[in-house]
Amino acid sequence: MINGNDLEVTLSPLEEIRFGIKTARAANLTLNNLFQVIEFCQNHAVRLLIARCHAHEIDVVQEMERIGFTLTDTLVYYVRNLKNVPLPQLAPSIEIRPMMISENDQVQNIAAEAFSNYISHYHADARLNRSLCDETYKDWARNACNHRDDTHDVLVALREGRILAFATLQMNDRRQGEGVLFGVSPSSQGSGLYKALMTAGMHWCAEAHAQEMIVSTQIINIAVQKVWSRLGFEPRNYVYTFHKWFEV
Numbered sequence: 466m467i468n469g470n471d472l473e474v475t476l477s478p479l480e481e482i483r484f485g486i487k488t489a490r491a492a493n494l495t496l497n498n499l500f501q502v503i504e505f506c507q508n509h510a511v512r513l514l515i516a517r518c519h520a521h522e523i524d525v526v527q528e529m530e531r532i533g534f535t536l537t538d539t540l541v542y543y544v545r546n547l548k549n550v551p552l553p554q555l556a557p558s559i560e561i562r563p564m565m566i567s568e569n570d571q572v573q574n575i576a577a578e579a580f581s582n583y584i585s586h587y588h589a590d591a592r593l594n595r596s597l598c599d600e601t602y603k604d605w606a607r608n609a610c611n612h613r614d615d616t617h618d619v620l621v622a623l624r625e626g627r628i629l630a631f632a633t634l635q636m637n638d639r640r641q642g643e644g645v646l647f648g649v650s651p652s653s654q655g656s657g658l659y660k661a662l663m664t665a666g667m668h669w670c671a672e673a674h675a676q677e678m679i680v681s682t683q684i685i686n687i688a689v690q691k692v693w694s695r696l697g698f699e700p701r702n703y704v705y706t707f708h709k710w711f712e713v
């Protein structure tokens with residue numbers, strides 16, 4: 466692992482297990498550190514590099530394009546100050562509460578359904594197996610369900626006693642909470658469950674004494690950005706994801 470000047474590059478064993486391909490991840494790429502990252506990949510016989518850079522680093526973007534990196538998504542990060550502006554009211558008609566251990570499978574099933582054929586950087590890479598891409602989100606939900614503590618939780622939304630949606634939340638540090646993974650069962654989408662879960666997530670972060678809450682998504686996920694705007698979130702930053710395949 467290399468970690469310096471904000472650059473982070475590391476092997477990714479989880480992705481290697483899932484896709485059967487030696488994978489590395491790099492964040493905060495700039496023109497100054499790009500070739501350090503490529504050298505890391507060559508030294509570790511990496512086949513797939515998942516590389517992220519801030520959208521304002523246009524010179525490294527153009528260099529990556531020149532040497533065969535492929536754009537696979539653009540992430541948008543939004544932030545909401547939880548102290549300066551009052552929180553919206555919780556929706557009284559929708560029951561929202563922390564999940565129970567016995568509900569782990571239900572949450573995973575909603576994740577599997579909601580994220581089937583999603584618009585992630587995995588799905589945007591034709592060289593990756595579709596169903597393995599789908600499984601990423603189910604696994605992500607399972608991990609969140611299995612690792613709850615004071616700073617990590619999973620909320621569920623119910624109607625008539627049935628779990629229809631979930632939200633995973635975490636505190637990144639003492640002042641910042643994050644809404645990480647949200648999914649609504651396809652048959653219940655468009656009925657306000659996401660907005661209700663986001664509102665509950667804001668209350669969860671505020672109760673953990675967060676000053677702010679961040680959320681992120683793919684730029685083309687308009688549905689969630691509409692809800693964030695209505696709840697008082699504002700854009701914070703934009704990040705490109707590139708994939709680079711190395712022939713070894």
Ligand SMILES: CC(C)(COP(=O)(O)OP(=O)(O)OC[C@H]1O[C@@H](n2cnc3c(N)ncnc32)[C@H](O)[C@@H]1OP(=O)(O)O)[C@@H](O)C(=O)NCCC(=O)NCCS
Binds near residue numbers: 648681691
């Ligand atoms: C995106 C998602 C969370 C929205 O949940 P939801 O409960 O349907 O959202 P809401 O009912 O609160 O509605 C949100 C707004 O987005 C709209 N919307 C919902 N699905 C939409 C879609 N597929 N495309 C465009 N707009 C959509 C709703 O109509 C509503 O806008 P409106 O009030 O102007 O009509 C849900 O569709 C989902 O789970 N999608 C797959 C996984 C995902 O994208 N998770 C979030 C990743 S950060």
